Amino acid sequence: MIKGLKAALGAAVVGLLAGTALSASPALAQNADDSDLVAKGAYVARLGDCVACHTALHGTAFAGGLQIKTPIGAIYSTNITPDPKTGIGSYTLEDFDKAVRHGIRKDGSALYPAMPYPSFARMSEDDIKALYAYFMHGVAPVDQPNKPADISWPLSMRWPLAFWGKMFAPAPKAFTPAPGTDPVVARGEYLVTGPGHCGACHTPRGFSMQEKAYDAAGGADFLGGGAPIDNWIAPSLRSDPVLGLGRWSEDDLVQFLRSGRIDHSAAFGGMADVVAWSTQYWSEDDLRATAKYLKSLPEVPKAKGDYTYDPSTAQALDAGKTAGMTGADVYVQQCAICHRNDGAAVDRMFPPLAGNPVVVSENPTSVAHIVAAGGVLPPTNWAPSAVAMPGYQKILNDQQVADVVNFIRTSWGNKAPANVTASDVSKLRQASQSVLDRRSWTDEPTSTSSWGLFGPQPYGEGWTFSPDTHAGVDNPQ
Ligand code: HEC
Ligand code: HEC
């Protein structure tokens, strides 16, 4: 098989040498071990989480068709398997590079920035070459035509996107660290700002949806916490001790990105997917570099004080004194069994609510959303159990959800505003239902019981995160 692969790759390389700028360095053809290159590309694809967006629900990996909703209509990710008709089989390395780093399709039209090409623009040529080798020779072709976007004219015209790209996306330029940067920190910066595209969710967006900063030179906005995406909010990854990672150690970060859970936090919403599809596969060195880089970011001014645990909430709950504490009764009846009276929960099983940056983030959407819709801690090779939080949309009414969310935002020393209203929750219900649908990873209907969330998670044919089939190595197809 490797032999066939080499022959195929050889042929492709000859084709490339015929006339693309990128192939000017012939290292690929002569001395690189082709199967190593494909393997490297598979790893780079993990760094970039290509599979997360390019796989439809229950679809085949990389065959595209995932619906991505935008304010002007839905778009669909495309087939990036090497099928010559429906996929990218006819793409040269240069075509591929144009799409991935420049946001321009083979036919010359611009891509929607749902494809995080503004971050991928920083990727190195070596990584792009490896990615290309992987998509051409490590991924099986799948015949699946792309779905056209459901956006009506005139908004469907793609030329404004090219204009957008020129105005807002950084000019593609492979990342180079500032002189004198520690090489480990530099690697971390490359991973976070380039292939890892962490800012796509964690950096706030400006008036026309562009990320406000693509690296630390952009000031406090960079990784300063994003706007809601699918009603999940990616919090600040800066050093604020209350709202950000100020109280996280490097080890915490490595452990969180690899297993989705640490003593004081658990991945959910969009981050659960990132951990399940991408960061759990990153090498120890790369996780450590990421952690070092995030911890090295300059302090954002205006930390809003520090967090101190306040034992009076637990004392009141232990003594059954909930009178006058709105939402406390609901908490005791529904939540305390897992999250405990002291809000400190159970290490690595149930995340604490006390002092948790996610719980006190300024915009409470995520918190209300997880209470309404529930969540599943992604099972990873490092922590194989899928622990779930039930959704409460059928058990609690809007006012009760609002009350309990306001309660956890203001208890145990948490000092967030108690600003969730019943009408906010009612708006989330619609969205939460679709999240529940999305999460119906088993074929059983989940609508009758939120505990259906416990199902394993096949993200499409050939994809499962069940630990039996994934003993540390993953074979997507
Ligand atoms: C956050 C979601 C997301 C991620 C992550 C992502 N893509 Fe995409 N990608 C898209 C969407 C959506 C489109 C189609 C955009 C459009 O139609 O304008 C696309 C388009 C493309 C295209 C253009 C295909 C064509 O029809 O010309 C290529 C090639 C591509 N992606 C490769 C990749 C690779 C390689 C990775 C990983 C390094 C990746 N993508 C990661 C969402 C994503
Ligand atoms: C698809 C959107 C998305 C992307 C991409 C993403 N994140 Fe997240 N992230 C989230 C959301 C939503 C949360 C909040 C839920 C949670 O804590 O798990 C989060 C939470 C986190 C947390 C925990 C913060 C806290 O205070 O609890 C860390 C650490 C983190 N992300 C790091 C990263 C890194 C590093 C990357 C890039 C490799 C990344 N994220 C990419 C959406 C995303």
Ligand code: HEC
């Ligand atoms: C059966 C145990 C259980 C019960 C009952 C429960 N939770 Fe959870 N909760 C969890 C688990 C497990 C997670 C992690 C889910 C994930 O990461 O997707 C979680 C996560 C959360 C989070 C996000 C924190 C983070 O860092 O991940 C919040 C907020 C939360 N729960 C609030 C509540 C509230 C409020 C109630 C009661 C209305 C409640 N929970 C009831 C188990 C539970």
